[in-house]
Amino acid sequence: MSDVQRLLQGKIPGAATGIEVKKSICAICDPLTQCGLDLYIQDGRIIKVEGSKENPYSKGTLCSKGASTRQYVYSDDRIQTPLKRVGPRGEGKFEPITWDEALDTIASQLKQIKEQAGPETVGFFAGYAKFFRPFLKRLAHSFGSPNYMTESSSCYQAMSMAQKLVFGRPGGPDIMRADCLLVWSANPFHANPGNGRAIQNAKERGMKLIVVDPRVTPTSALADLHLQLRPGTDGALALAIAHVIIKEKLHDQDFVASYTYGFDEYKEYVQAFTPAKGEELTGVPASKIQEAARMYASVKRAAILPSASSVVHHTNGVQNYRAVFALAGLTGNYDVLGGNLVNPPSFIHTPGLIPTREHDFVQSRPWSDMPPRIGADRFPVWMDIIDEEAQAMHLPEQIRTGSPYPVKALLGFGLNYRMWPDSEGFRKSLEMLDFFVNVDIFMTDTCKYADIVLPACTSVERSELRCYGAGYIVFTQPAIAPRYQSRSDIDIIYDLASRLGLDDPLFQAGLDASIDWILEPSGITAAELKKHPAGMFVPNPIKPQERKYREIDFATLSGKMEFKSKVLEKYEDKSGHAALPVYTPPKYSLEATPELAKDYPFILNTGSRLPMFVHTRTFRLSWTSSLRPNFPSADMNPTDAVRLGIRQDDTIRIITPKDAVSVKANLTGMVQPGVIHMYHGHQAADVNRLFEEDYLDPLSGFPGFKSALCKVEKADERVVL
Amino acid sequence: MRELSKMVKNIAIIGNGCAAVECIKALRECGCNDTIHLFSDHSYPVYNPMLTTYYVAGKIDFSKLFPFGTNDELARTFNVRFHTRSPVMTLDTTEKVIVTADGLAVSYDRCLIASGASPVRPPIEGIHSGRVYTMRTVEDAIGLKTALEQKPTRVLVVGASMVGIKLVELFRAAGIDVCLADLATHLFPAAAHPDCAAVLAERLRENGVDLRFGTSLTRLEESGAGLLAYFAGDTMPERVDLAVICIGVRANTAFVDRNCIDTAAGVLVNERMETNVHGVYAAGDVAQGRNLLTGQPQIVGLWSNARYQGRTAGRNMAGEHDVFPGNIPHNITHFMNMDFIGIGDVKNYDKMRKYWDGNHFIQLFWQEGLITGANLVDSYTSSGVIRQALIKGLQQSCVHNQGTMPLVQDLLIRKIIMEVEQA
Amino acid sequence: MDKTIYLDVKRCVGCGACVVACMDQNDIYPEKGQPANRRVYQIEENQDQGIDICYLSVACQHCEDSPCTMACPTGAIRRDAATGGVAVNKSLCIGCHSCAIACPFGVPRYDAEGKLQKCNLCSERVEAGLEPACVRVCPQGALIFDNANSVQSLKEAAAANNIARIIRTQGDGCN
Structure with a gap:
């Protein structure tokens, strides 16, 4: 082989091979810590990807999903042109149309619906990725609709709500400076590898690690202490830990005395949660509860790493997480270095150590100038606490009932009905819409219900602005031309804004001008950012400061950290929301519904991250799916499997009173006996159809995906999936 | 009688197989400058007997039978007479x-x-007929390949061995009817447990192979253009165009004075490949080293075993110290798109576990808490790890382990064993 | 060159990034029946309370005295003079699977033509001064490309660190 052939074989960039390296970021998963991509490009085509070493988060590495970027971009399932539905909804018959025809049709339909039924009857929905969210929110509000919704209706916002109810301003874990990290139901190794690496590094320098998780994970395997609770009992565990901390006087008495509200009632309430009671309620041995309380409370600086969804995917989720976050207040670990430090977000929920005008940009029309958001009646606490968006979990019902007002049209970006509980029910609700547009990279089952489908491009084919907690900022540039006729979601939004004739100067000025406007307080411009395709450190980063509450009150009604929520006090009588972080068992559980549990003896726990999948986004790739053969499958403990005569890869049926799905059995000790865990969103076995539409946390509207009741049967081999 | 100089130190190598060439390589790598004389019955370069069936099947060219190159090349590279x-x-x-x-x-x-x-x-009537073949040497391969040009329609393979099965495969691939016969009651009598053999036999029958087990060939008789093969107790002979006998091999020790050099089935050697006679070593299929399972001397007729033995002999002959502690019988044979693997002892065991899901067959055998045997079908990915598990269990310091990562290995071994035990 | 790829078992979390990066680098497509050069195993062991899990990312270990080389009947598996790794000459491979039973790590897999396919240490990348694709991608720093001595000193440094930590922790306890 000649030298050049060898260089080509190794995909070595340089003049000899004509292979060029271009910079981008990965947005296949979107934890708001996007990994940097080095794209090896030959003749305009990506031939290999690698992590960018410049990226302060990923530092040159990628996960299996990001490493699959090439298959993701070049998938045969990409939507190639705008499409107009020509068959019945769901059949999947479409005709290609031009962008002009598509966008003009959308603009005229939306304008007509707005005139006839009001702007609020048009919903704007953002699924993945998250880069276009500020622009879609502005589009919704400039259009006049309060109904900007996102996938954060089932992820993140309830966790944020719990923190806001306690502290007003959420604080993130300062892992690098913590002496003890309490990971409460997160597995960053499979969801957010940079955090995982930070934990490994901190562990090597001596940080203690406590992991609360019903599952055994690589994170729990690394822990000094793993509290393997029964799903949905997080609140009881947190209260029992608080009991030990208070009893042993390990709490921060100065902080409690000076900066908190409702401590006495809280202290009174946790009296009952002795370690023994904690063990009874959670399954975690009392001795471990004590050990965890001492480990967390006796070090100087301890941080809590929450998860955006696992704890709040319980019908008692927000209350449970309130009890967890109360621990940070109890021990004075809120807004301190090495604790849960408050870092105000700069852009898309992410702190970038720069001031921006994002809020003003996205809230182009104040809430008060618009009708109530979807879910306003049902989830009043959401409307009080969550400023960003409507609660989309109410969307299927409002489409179906037209109450309190009809929803006529949906403009979805990456909308996937499988995100909702009773996904089949929502699929049917979609059929009732007058007009439905979905923008996606791939032709999904949801797109088949749309009147018009628009092809979006991937992150490497577009520009997007992202901030990083390290004080880093990137405005990516397309590394390759968009495939087929696909376009960036942001381009689509700006084009639609124009065709809708919105009187919005920033939409009229274009993306770069909008970014300049958003970043104006930081002094950074789009032109400057374009000179740094891999991103740059921000000039004059805001220095992290602790205990800011000494100068500025907590953003709560009492102005203090609240063991007892003043917001919830308002609803205590009307809605029955307890003002203390009261523990109640999950809506369907052995404790709450013992009769049901007789017939449905297993706890159904769904959606924990697998390292190769993120929601439905990488199922179609052979590289990622090769890492998990025999998928879709459900995890069950080998002891349960032996009892039921189920072997590895046998087909089983998971049955709830609502519905049933058939999947392969995956026997693993990662799940406890008595628990079935199943990944969500798969076309061949969509576990969300097993949940009722209203199986929601009444506080947040979040679905109880992490604990319901089910039974398991070995499927008759003749059953066709 | 001519004499070569007695003044120069000479090293004599009897045989021109892979053990010989590994010995020569080791001698030279260790800096030995003595004169090396190599004696061979034939004039072919080092060949690999295992490749003969691949050559007959047309899967490799004639030249590929000789993985170490020509004699001239070896002579030049290593200065060998x-x-x-x-x-x-x-x-x-x-x-x-x-x-x-x-x-x-x-x-x-x-x-x-x-x-x-x-x-x-076998010493039976008609065994020396020109229509009866064996399969070991280059001549054997050329002979059978020539015979196949006559387009036989039915052949008899005697011996359900690793060689036998490769012959069955190549005959079937050529569209020839095959009868596979063995005195034993099942396939691979030495290496397979009857349960495993049954799985394989089923697959062979699906591939149109006639199996005739538990009966001995008593007589061969030329008849017209073919052969009649008579079996014990059977009145009807098998009518075939030719027969191939592959019931095993015997060490070539005719020149060895058994009064001087200790021999059993082969020449007995210690870990350094030394015979009982100072300065005389043995390696390869003629040498009887230690079976690590039994602790008893046994010929392990494997290409890699011969090479390790030859190399160990060469190093010791060059004055260095090297040991090859022994081996366990192990075989993998890939035929008709399936793999059969036999490792260790599958006959004597006090515990046995079997995994069989219709596609993959794994059977493990234990003696006194140690894994001592394994049979696998279509599970080659586990075979090396299981073989290593056997050896590691039996031998703490094995030369194979040098430079590797024991932790990774231990974990892999545990994983496979756990999977089989749980199944 | 005498560097090879090591796995720090303590840091491996089974994410599979290495497996995919290898497939991307080497244009391996499972849907075409092409096997991966690297595999990740999850190992679960029952303990008194629950289970222990650990992960292994395994590809060719490029053993110093490679058993596959000795077992190969055709000489298709040899040491590559340039990289010091174990290399395959596919034109010689007859697909006999002898290397499968020889390899203590269960590494050998066979391509659509039945020939041995395995890690070549990313030799072209390494010659160009780059790390092997799997090492470069690893988000946990579990895969290390270095020579044996350096890896040994890394491990010793880590061990020393641990001892220091234990002393420190115990010291704290006494205060």
């Missing part, structure tokens, strides 16, 4: 001299016996 077509008649360990068939006498200082093995033909 080749004596081809020179069968050794006498190895005189008292006088330290070798005498060949054509009268050449060569004195030696150290000698390696690496004369290999030859196929066994």
